[in-house]
Amino acid sequence: MGAEDSNLMENEGGCRGREGKGRRLWKKVKYQLVEYHSLPGYLRDNEYILGHYRSEWPIKQVLLSMFTIHNETLNVWTHLVGFFIFLALTIYTAMKIPKVVDLNSLQHFPDILMKPDLQKLQSELLTCLPSIPDLHRLREEISSWHLKEYLYNCLPHSVKEDLANMIAPLMIRPITRWPFFAFLGGAMFCLLASSICHLLSCHSERMAYIMLRLDYAGIAALISTSFYPPVYYSFMCYPFFCNLYLGFITVLGIATILVSLLPVFQNPEFRTIRASLFFGMGLSGAAPILHKLYLFWGQPEVFHTTGYEILMGVLYGIGALVYATRIPERWMPGKFDIAGHSHQLFHILVVAGAYVHYRAGLVYLRWRDLQGC
Structure with missing residues (x-):
């Protein structure tokens, strides 16, 4: 050569x-991060976040970017962590909160477990209940008040009132759990949809269009299903009002989702209208709450749940206000690109508000389990 x-x-x-x-x-x-002025029009949403954007990346790089740092990282993870929190709460609720208390599950009932003389209470109860005639028929045919009377007459004086009030309604009418689990499902759908939206929307204009509509549907689902536990358990003894309120919020939620499908709804100039629409949807819950207070004024559970609901509304309201006004990044553009901008604060407040509502739901379950109608 x-x-x-x-x-x-x-x-x-x-x-x-x-x-x-x-x-x-x-x-x-x-696949470097770019600045706001380099973005295509469909990705321009917040001019106060100046840099660290992903723009039109292949799907593989988009998926891997959930483990890298950019201005959507915390948007993805705040709601993804929230999703797993509510998944754990759903499993815990399904396993730990019984559908009905009977003789075979009394040893698992928390109030009894806290008693120092558990064995004595169980012995007294097991001695008393077989003396009640036709116990199975009583569960189906007579009122909770009659079973309380039987229990009250046969139990020792020291425990008769507490045990009678606690056990009688549970043995006769198990309270359905579907409204509570509907809320948990709505919360998980909202949080997961939001996380996926923030992760994938930078892939393409078509993907952004689909993901944003999924995100809006999730928000509407969370708001709608949040009404189910308070409305159902407050008005379960008033079927007309129960169906009226549940039907109204369901129709309003569907209508909000349909409006969200309009392409013009996504334009940045409609940011305030979007926030106001969802805020107004949540504000419509004031009617059943005031009605509940009127019907059950004086009962501690009513004030307890209303306090939770007010706190939830405050958290959601602050979140919507922060989202609409773009605080704090509007005060110092570019300083909150990675952490601390309004959308991340909005996400945290949504998770906090949903958890507060979960706590309210537990109070509703305990109230109706112990008292029935």
């Missing part, structure tokens, strides 16, 4: 090496 051929091969090898390095460098540059 001559010197000329050797030089030619070296040049070709050098070219291939430079091309390989160039491709690697271009790959790194191509």
Whole structure:
């Protein structure tokens, strides 16, 4: 091989090496974060967040970006962690909160477990209940008040009132759990949809269009299903009002989702209208809450649940206000690109508000389990 051929091969090898390095460098540059002014129009939503954007990345890089730092990282993880929190709460609720208390599950009832004389109470109860005639018929045919009377007459004076009031309604009418689990399902759907939306929307305009509608549907589902436990358990003894309120909020939620499907609804100038629509949807819950207070004024559970609901409304309201006004990044553009901007604060407040509502739901279950209608 001559010197000329050797030089030619070296040049070709050098070219291939430079091309390989160039491709690697271009790959790194191509998937670098960009600034706001470099974004396509459909990704421009908040002009106060100046940098650290992903723009039109392939789906593989988009998925991997959930483990890297950019201005959507905390938006993804705040609601993804919230989803797993509510998944754990759902499993816990299904396993730990019984559908009905009977003789075989009394040893698991928390109020009894706290008693120091558990064995004595169980013995007294097991002695008393077989003396009640036709116990199975009583569960189906007579009122909770009659079973309380039987229990009250046969139990020792020291425990008769507490046990009678606690056990009688539970043995006769198990309280359905579906409204509570509907709320938990709505919360999980909202949180997961939001997390996926923030992760995938930078892929393409088509993907952003689909993901944003999924996000709006999740918000409407959370608000709608949040009404189910308070409305159902407050008005379960008043079927007309129960169906009226549940029907109204369900129709309003569906209507909100349909409006959210309109392409014009996504334009940045409609940000305040979007927040106001969802805020007004939540505000409509004032009617059943005031009605509940009127019907059950004086009962501690009513004030307890109303306090939780007010706190939930405050958290959601502050979140919507922060989202609409873009605080704090509007005060210092570029300073909150990675952490602390309004959408991240909104996410945290949503998770906190949903958890407060979960606590209210537990109070509703305990109230109706112990008292029935």
